[in-house]
Amino acid sequence: MNRLEAVRVETAHPVAVASPDHLNAWGTARDNSRNPRFNAKLYRLFSSLDRPLRVMDLGCSGGGFVRDCLNDGCLAVGLEGSDYSLRMHRAEWAQIGERFLFTADIAKPFQVIARADGAEQSLAFDVITSWDVLEHIATGDLDAVCNNLRKHLAPGGICVFSISHSSDVIRGVELHQTIQPRQWWVELFARNGLRTHDTLERYFNTQFVRGQKQDAPHSFHVVLVRDGDSKPVAPGLSLTERVLDAWYFSRVQRVLRRLVAFP
Numbered sequence: 001m002n003r004l005e006a007v008r009v010e011t012a013h014p015v016a017v018a019s020p021d022h023l024n025a026w027g028t029a030r031d032n033s034r035n036p037r038f039n040a041k042l043y044r045l046f047s048s049l050d051r052p053l054r055v056m057d058l059g060c061s062g063g064g065f066v067r068d069c070l071n072d073g074c075l076a077v078g079l080e081g082s083d084y085s086l087r088m089h090r091a092e093w094a095q096i097g098e099r100f101l102f103t104a105d106i107a108k109p110f111q112v113i114a115r116a117d118g119a120e121q122s123l124a125f126d127v128i129t130s131w132d133v134l135e136h137i138a139t140g141d142l143d144a145v146c147n148n149l150r151k152h153l154a155p156g157g158i159c160v161f162s163i164s165h166s167s168d169v170i171r172g173v174e175l176h177q178t179i180q181p182r183q184w185w186v187e188l189f190a191r192n193g194l195r196t197h198d199t200l201e202r203y204f205n206t207q208f209v210r211g212q213k214q215d216a217p218h219s220f221h222v223v224l225v226r227d228g229d230s231k232p233v234a235p236g237l238s239l240t241e242r243v244l245d246a247w248y249f250s251r252v253q254r255v256l257r258r259l260v261a262f263p
Contacts, residue, residue: 005115007077007100007123013108016081021136024173028082032062032091033131035214037207037248039068042160045203045232046126056112056125056152059133062091063101065209070100077112077123079104081136106148107141124154130161131210132219134185135176142178146192150226158200158232159224162210166218182220194224203234205245213249 021028046053053074057066060078062085069076078101080086085093086103093101104110112123128149137145149159163185168175186196200223210216225231237245247253 003116004075005117007075007112007114009077009079009102009104009110009112011104011108011110013105013110014103015083016105016107018138019081019105019136020173020175020177022082022084024171024175025082025084026170026175027132027136028061028080028084029088029090030061032064033209033214034064034068035207035209035249036068037244038204038209039065039072041204041207042127043072044235045200049126053127054123054125054154055127055129056123058106058128058130059136060101061085062093063096064092065129065131066100067092067096070096075114075123076100077102077125079106079110081105107137107144110148112152123152124157125152126154126157128153128157128159129209130159131208132162132164132216134161135164135178138177142188143192146189146194149224150193153226153229155226156230156232157226158197159194159222160204160208161222161224162208162216162219163222164216164219182222185222189222189224193227195227196222196224197231198223200225200231200234203237205237205242207245207248 016022055069055074055076057078060066060080063078066076066078080103083103085091086097113120114123164176165179165181167179201221206213208221211219211221
């Protein structure tokens, strides 16, 4: 792919109409998570690529992570099951909505198409992320989600997810349709041809877009590769990097950031 002209998403299901988080908009109306340190680790992990990194964020909410990836030179696309942010022109949707942020039910078939130099092609992604999203999907639909993951993951690519294992009742509605421990999810992914790699998870060293340090205290993480694919080799972490990982999103750093923002 040379000069990118446009990206679009083909789907017969542009909105997850049965999703409680669409019907009772909460996270989709508020979240806009990002973490530049996660991005930096991602780029280092894929530094041998001879083209821009391709990133797809599922359940992208406000689109902040996607916007950061684009600003860093990636080809990045976000899919959101609710059309709330699109309709409200909320957060990054006001600038990149319907260009790099799209609505789609990720439990139904979809395809991401890029046009470059007058030709169109389906996109596969080096990195697929999802931040506290999969627990919002009904258990019976998760195999279909995994099928979409396998279909859209490029050879040698990875999935990086945070998943909540707790209930989330808002205005009397349970938003989390699948509440299960980490091992249950690991087994689900394995049955669907996606294997966890703890070495890669340790490489990110608590620096994710959402997680226990990033306003999601009941979440855990998985890093997945497709069966039969090679996986990126995680670089070693220096003492300086470990110290910075401990510092970013620590309680002290968060307090200092608030003091600076609101003197």
